[in-house]
Amino acid sequence: MTIHAQTVIQWLEQFAPKSLAVEGDKIGLQIGSLQKEISKVLVTLDVTPEVVEEAISKGAELIIAHHPPVYRPLTHVRTDLPKGEMIARLLKHDIAVYAAHTNLDVAEGGxxxxxxxxxxxxxxxxxxxTHHESLKKLIVFVPHDHEAAVRQALGNAGAGHIGNYSHCTFRTEGIGTFKPGEGTNPYIGTQGEIEQVKEVKIETVFPASLEKKIVQAMLKAHPYEEVAYDIYELAQPGKARxxxxxxxxxxxxxxxxxxxxxxxxxxxxxxxxxxxxxxxxxxxxxxxxxxxxxxxxxxxxxxxxxxxxxxxxxxxxxxxxxxxxxxxxGHHAEKIMIKGLEHVLREKVREHKAEVQIIASEVNTDPFQLI
Structure with a gap:
């Protein structure tokens, strides 16, 4: 069984979004194509000829590296020179190379x-x-009997995190009014009649990057066909990255x-x-x-x-x-990212019950020796 290469990269970018990278950093797809099915991913600090041979021998179709192999502009790809020969080997064996550099440095948990x-x-x-994530506020109106479920869903999706506190919300009570029209199937009320319902207004804050996830969680937990909610952008900065x-x-x-x-x-x-x-x-x-x-x-x-x-x-x-x-x-101390990222991706594989193998490179890419 295989999985689309782009799916693995989506998991990676959820963990270490490209937007976190330092300006001008050479991240992302560097060699080959992600438009293919893959069964094995090799995680490495550097891409060297030895790592390429490791990927070939282990059958990896995608290499995820921390250090971009193409960092400075290439003036040529000569296969009679080591760099060009390495790139040619990657292309010949249809192995894509993706670099997660300063975005992995900056990422929370990276x-x-x-x-x-x-x-x-x-x-x-x-x-x-280098970044302060934008904050937004969600306000949603919920009938009493679903208040706890909606608040729990919002907190579980990542809303209401303030410092070391989670599931932070504010509630006020009031009366909601509405008139169901033709073709509706209201949770409360009757078509054509104005209904008054005791509702709770729930307010909570969330990182802007989680907006889609939080709105989806809220809508799934809410009983109404048409949910009344507002989202505002806040002036105060969010968590530093x-x-x-x-x-x-x-x-x-x-x-x-x-x-x-x-x-x-x-x-x-x-x-x-x-x-x-x-x-x-x-x-x-x-x-x-x-x-x-x-x-x-x-x-x-x-x-x-x-x-x-x-x-x-x-x-x-x-x-x-x-x-x-x-x-x-030494710079090579960053090799700890191999096991770290291997663990992150393996957790994604388990979560999605995917058929792809995540492999940690065993090649020592440190160019220095101690004499």
């Missing part, structure tokens, strides 16, 4: 949250906000012990460390990939240390001068 979880951080917040995370260790430790913790948690052979090794560490900022631009964000948020990759020499000097410790586990 790469930076997986990093924070690995480091066992508590009270986690976004380090560098962005790059990196910042939180607290359960127990304070010195920089040396913390660096050892990072090394073990992210399964890397070494970490570069900036700062006195006896520095006490409690508040931790973490950002997958290249985090050189986010030293000031970590300082502003009061972090004791920033965990990130690809730290430049002069960035390290500036951080040291500012009193911010750094732990650099």
């Amino acid at each position: 790469l930076n949250d997986w990093l924070a979880q690995r480091l066992e951080l508590a009270d986690v917040e976004v380090l560098a906000p 962005g790059l990196g995370r910042i939180g607290y260790l359960k127990q304070e430790m010195n920089l040396k012990a913390f660096a050892e913790k990072v090394k073990k948690a992210l399964d890397v052979p070494f970490c570069r460390v900036v700062g006195p090794l006896d520095t006490p560490i409690k508040k931790v900022a973490v950002l997958g990939g290249d985090g050189n631009k986010y030293v000031q964000h970590a300082l502003f948020k009061g972090a004791d240390v920033l965990v990130t990759g690809d730290v430049y020499f002069h960035t390290a000097q500036d951080a040291l001068l500012s009193g911010l410790s750094l732990v650099d586990p």
Whole structure:
């Protein structure tokens, strides 16, 4: 059995919407076509010739990668050169390549949250906000006997989430009037007669991205043929989305012990460390990939240390001068996204009872060796 490739990508984009990506990022379909049926998906950090051969040998028709293989503009596709040969192999075997990069970094429950979880951080917040989701308010009028069902359906669909509270609503009582016309089948009342009904007005807020889901849930739970409801856009910003995370260790430790913790948690052979090794560490900022631009964000948020990759020499000097410790586990520490995204997609497969296999790449794509 197979599934349409676009269906798998829809699941991915529900989890990590393309709208979350940093402007100019090269995300989405990069090679091949999604207009086909597939049976296996390979999840990888990078697309290398070795990963392509892995996909061929395992029969994967779609590769989902974190790092876009076509990031800089191609001036040619020469099959006598390694990059062109790799692309030719993908096309020859009809393997599509889709990249989920900064949208996966920013997504709630995505790469930076997986990093924070690995480091066992508590009270986690976004380090560098890039988006604030728009909020809307739904007002719906419900007969008394269906009030609880409609409120429950709204909350279950994602409405009424304020901070760590869910199913938040406000209710007021009143009288609804209506006159059923010809061809109607009213839940309450008689055709041609004005009816007065005790109703409850339910108000709740929700992220704009969930509007379709919430309206569908409300209509399904509501008993009326024609439901009276209003939706308003709110001025106040919703939940922040962005790059990196910042939180607290359960127990304070010195920089040396913390660096050892990072090394073990992210399964890397070494970490570069900036700062006195006896520095006490409690508040931790973490950002997958290249985090050189986010030293000031970590300082502003009061972090004791920033965990990130690809730290430049002069960035390290500036951080040291500012009193911010750094732990650099390398860019390849982002490999944790393989298992993370594999789990997300497998949950979707189970939810939809789909016939598609999600495979985690076993190829080590780290170009560096420690001697």
